[in-house]
Amino acid sequence: MSPGQRRGVLIGGALLVVVVVVAAFFLLNSGSSAPEAATGATAVESPGALDxxxxxxxxxxxxxxxxxxxxxxxxxxxxxxxxxxxxxxxxxxxxxxxxxxxxxxxxxxxxxxxxxxxxxxxxxxxxxxxxxxxxxxxxxxxxxxxxxxxxxxxxxxxxxGQRLVISTAAPDTVAVADRDGKPLVFGGAGGPRMVDGNPAPLLRSALMGQVTVAAGNGFAVERVDTGGKSVERLFGKVASDGAKPLVTSLSLAAQNAAQAAVDGYQGSAMLVALDTGSGDILAVAQNAAAGNSPKALSGLYEPGSAFKIATSVAAVQQSGLNATSPVDCPGVATIGTRTVKNENFELGATTLQNAFARSCNTTFGRLALDLPADGLKKAADELGLNADYEIPGIKSELGKVEPAASKDEQVEDGFGQGRIQASALGGTLMAATVASGKAITPRLWHDLPTTVVKGYSPPPSSVLGEVRKLMRAVVTSGTGRAAASAGTVFGKTGTAQFGDGSNATGWFVGYRESVAFAVVLENSNDSGPAVQLAAKFLKAL
The missing domain is CATH 3.10.450.50 (Nuclear Transport Factor 2; Chain: A,)
Incomplete structure (x- = not known):
């Protein structure tokens, strides 16, 4: 074929293509019944395969x-x-x-x-x-x-609802046990998890955060349920579970009793308990109304008359008083430039023990004014309120007591209404010091030591002997009588106004045998419910 003939064929073929394309254009736009694409619909191919x-x-x-x-x-x-x-x-x-x-x-x-x-x-x-x-x-x-x-x-x-996980440790081994060996945290395929019931919600992160799953040479695939609990090992083997669990200071029995007590209260409630011999933190409980932040361990509040424990230590040690010393308890008194009132009562001439048991503000305002400017701070130091500890897994604040800036403030400090502050943990430590007669180092772990940042030395035993008499009288004949049915309880109530004075925090601090405790109720406006809550806790132990 000559070059000219070849060009003619190519040109002719091109013209034929043009004609076909133009014809198709008019066909698709002519409005006649033709392919469905003319309607403007886009076909969506269904997923799957043809066979x-x-x-x-x-x-x-x-x-x-x-x-x-x-x-x-x-x-x-x-x-x-x-x-x-x-x-x-x-x-x-x-x-x-x-x-x-x-x-x-x-x-x-x-x-x-x-x-x-x-x-x-x-x-x-x-x-x-x-x-x-x-x-x-x-x-x-x-x-x-x-x-x-x-x-x-x-x-x-x-x-x-199940899933697969890689595990290196045996499923459901006890990772954290309470002081009696009862499981609190399990380790295994899904990582650490609290025992059923989550008995210590406020300490959940502290307890689980200290757990390390043993790596060893173990390697297995487990299927676990929605809570991370192992259902079955499907493949491989795990490291032996010879490692001993961490032992916490908590008592599961005390923790359950404390949590049940605060959960039964409608308002904001917190409770801390300590072993007066070992310093073991036995229970830390806080109800939903108190929120999720660990107020029981680090929330600072005016302690109100619960601070009269420290004022009594100062009065006995620095002013030479004892439980039977005569004091005056008028219903209203002008002390310095402050007008101080009691809760609608007066005792007149009475004893220090009776004034403490009935919580006489006028008596303790006068006792505070007679002390040196740093007298209450020294007593608070000896009861641990200004101590500082680093406890693995938790942040704690015990209290803050400084020398009074004025005589008026010193009067108010005498009954816990000045610039005095304490936490539930601090109140518990104060009570534990009175009970044991020694400095207490609170601990959450038997395996992990508490670091003493700032320690303290307790008051002399002769002083504490007198203060114990005062605290026992609170329960036998004073403002804490609602706890009398819970055994031989020593304590001190407190009601601390804050803000504009229309609301108050209720306290009950004390001990029974080797268990010291503090109950704090936000906005309760009365210490009575705190005493009842403490009694409920103690009866359940």
Whole structure:
């Protein structure tokens, strides 16, 4: 063929293409019945494959290639499949995954379901290859075949709500025990978790934060429930559980009693208990109304008349008084330039013990004024209110007592209404010091020491002997009589006004045998409920 003939053929072919394209243009826009695309609708292709073989083969290929979204689109529950496949892959973090079809049952003409089996092989780490078979089911929907989704596609034993995890420690080993050996925190496949009932919600992070899961040479795949509790070990082995659990100072019995007591109170309530011999923190409880921040351990409040314990220490030690010393208790008194009132009572000429038991503000305002400017601070120092400790896992504040800036402030400090501050933990430490006659180092752990940042020395035993008489009289004949049914209880009530004086915090600080305690009720405007709450706690021990 000559060059000219070749050019003629090419030109003719081009003209033919143009004619066909133009004809198609007019056909599509002529308004006649023609292809559906003329209506402007966009066809959305339904997910799935045209036949069962393609559906399961493509699914397994996407799983092997770590493409969970593509694999999920080949199932009849895209969203659930994508989440589970992605989470499992991220958790197990395999070097490779091989998923291959082993059996596919024939689907008769018109059948909407079929199934079979595929094999999975996870290479998890060198020398750790996990292989098993998975039954599957295929369903037909809108003319396409899909893999029927269920958690068992990941592993045949995996059920709804469960997940796979890697574990190096034996499941449900006791990671933290209370002082009596009772479990508080378990370690295992899902990491540390509190025992059922979450008995110490305020200390949850402190207890679990100290747990370290033993690595060892263990390596296993576990299936766990929604709470992280191991249901079954599916593959591998874990390190031996020979390591001893951490031992906390808490008493599960005391903690449960304390939590039940505060939970039974409608307002904001907190309770702390200490062992007066060892310094063990036996219980730290706070109810929902008090919020989530650990006020029981670090919240500072005016202690009100509960601080008369310190004022009594100062009066006995520095002013030479004792329980039977005569004092005056008028209903109202002008002390310095301050007008001080009692709670609608007066005792007249009485004893220090009776004035303490009935909580006479006029008596203790006068006693405070007769002390040196730093007299109350020295007493507070000896009771631990200005001490400072670093307790692993928690932040604590015991109190803040400084020398009075003026005589008027010194009067108010005498009955806990000046600039005196204490926490529930600080009040408990004060009571524990009176009970034991020694400096107390509070501790939350038997294995992890408390660091003494600033310690203290207790008052002389002769002084504390007199103060114990005062505190016992509060329960036998004074403002704490509601605790008399709970045994031989020593204590001191307190009601501390704050702000504009329209609201007050209720206190009851004390001890029974080797258990010291402090109850603080925000905005209770009365110490009576605090005494009742303490009695409920003590009776439950």
């Amino acid at each position: 069962p073989q393609s559906a399961i083969t493509e699914y397994l290929q996407d799983v092997s290639e770590n493409n969970p979204d593509a694999a999920a689109r080949l199932t009849d529950d895209n969203a659930a499949a994508a989440v589970t496949l992605r989470a499992t892959r991220n958790t197990l973090n395999p070097t490779s995954v091989a998923a291959k079809l082993t059996v596919l049952q024939p689907a008769p003409a018109g059948a909407k379901r079929t199934g079979g089996t595929f094999g999975v092989s996870w290479t998890l780490k060198p020398g750790q290859v996990w292989t098993y078979d998975v039954p599957f089911e295929l369903v037909q929907s809108s003319g396409k075949w899909l893999v029927h989704w269920a958690p068992s596609l990941v592993h045949p034993k995996l059920e709804a």
